[in-house]
Amino acid sequence: MRCGIDVGGTKIEIAILADNGAFLCRERTNTPDNYKELLDTIKKSVDNSAKSTGYFGPVGICMPGSVSKHTGLIQGANTTYLNGQNFQKDLQATLNRSVRLSNDANCFALSEAIEGSGKGYTVVFGVIIGTGCGGGIVANEQLITGANSIAGEWGHTPLPWPVENEFDNHDCWCGKTGCLETFISGSALMKDYEQIAGIKKDGQEIVVASENGDIVAEAVLQAVEDRIARGLAMIINILDPDIIVLGGGLSNINRFYKNIPGKLHGYVFSDNISTKLTKPKYGDSSGVRGAALLFK
Ligand SMILES: [Zn+2]
Numbered sequence: 001m002r003c004g005i006d007v008g009g010t011k012i013e014i015a016i017l018a019d020n021g022a023f024l025c026r027e028r029t030n031t032p033d034n035y036k037e038l039l040d041t042i043k044k045s046v047d048n049s050a051k052s053t054g055y056f057g058p059v060g061i062c063m064p065g066s067v068s069k070h071t072g073l074i075q076g077a078n079t080t081y082l083n084g085q086n087f088q089k090d091l092q093a094t095l096n097r098s099v100r101l102s103n104d105a106n107c108f109a110l111s112e113a114i115e116g117s118g119k120g121y122t123v124v125f126g127v128i129i130g131t132g133c134g135g136g137i138v139a140n141e142q143l144i145t146g147a148n149s150i151a152g153e154w155g156h157t158p159l160p161w162p163v164e165n166e167f168d169n170h171d172c173w174c175g176k177t178g179c180l181e182t183f184i185s186g187s188a189l190m191k192d193y194e195q196i197a198g199i200k201k202d203g204q205e206i207v208v209a210s211e212n213g214d215i216v217a218e219a220v221l222q223a224v225e226d227r228i229a230r231g232l233a234m235i236i237n238i239l240d241p242d243i244i245v246l247g248g249g250l251s252n253i254n255r256f257y258k259n260i261p262g263k264l265h266g267y268v269f270s271d272n273i274s275t276k277l278t279k280p281k282y283g284d285s286s287g288v289r290g291a292a293l294l295f296k
Pocket of ligand 1: 155156157172173174175176179181
């Protein structure tokens with residue numbers, strides 16, 4: 001058995017999984033608004049799951065932000081009260097169990113590489129394109145975290161091969177300008193559409209509009225496909241993964257899997273591209289699944 005907990009901005013999900021990946025127990029609670037209550041809520045969930053399954057082993061946590069290798073403290077979490085906390089140490093003391101932490105993109109990559117669409121491939125690049133744009137790398141079923149705990153974090157590198165209209169108005173929340181995340185995310189797609197069409201539509205609505213002949217919708221989708229292709233081409237040129245698995249809200253856009261591979265040829269430094277681009281096997285449950293695999 002394995003235990004994974006996904007600490008999200010609004011919900012905390014805990015799951016106990018069998019060795020074959022089947023759920024034995026799964027529970028969701030609301031995320032409290034302070035750190036002390038968060039620790040108490042996780043303890044209660046872990047105790048409940050132990051009662052129902054008899055599992056008393058280590059616990060993997062999927063969480064926002066990252067753990068500083070230098071201080072052990074959480075940084076860059078959008079659940080802001082976590083920032084500056086030694087979450088791993090505090091959880092281990094509260095639960096009296098071993099605890100490992102990783103961020104959502106890493107947990108997604110791990111889950112897809114070991115049990116999902118990337119199973120059987122040597123190097124897997126897992127991408128989350130949702131409100132933001134994150135990534136994680138798994139090689140030979142091992143998560144690569146890197147010397148600075150930022151391996152795979154492609155969202156805050158500049159958009160490669162920019163064209164004229166891509167230089168302005170792309171200030172990123174991280175303090176830099178021109179980050180991939182300001183081009184490749186659900187929010188960026190919505191912003192692009194709203195700027196030209198003057199009305200708000202979400203990703204799926206933009207897809208439907210394009211299918212019904214909306215030329216603005218079609219143009220912004222083609223633009224984002226080319227930008228994703230450029231971003232992924234940069235990853236292929238450096239890491240050369242066997243497979244790229246897309247996750248997050250925008251991974252539900254089916255046309256990406258047809259259109260993006262063809263666009264890679266313009267940017268990848270090779271005449272032959274055998275890297276696969278695929279949908280995830282597990283969507284929303286990749287957080288708990290990947291967290292549980294941190295102790296595999
Ligand atoms: Zn940035």
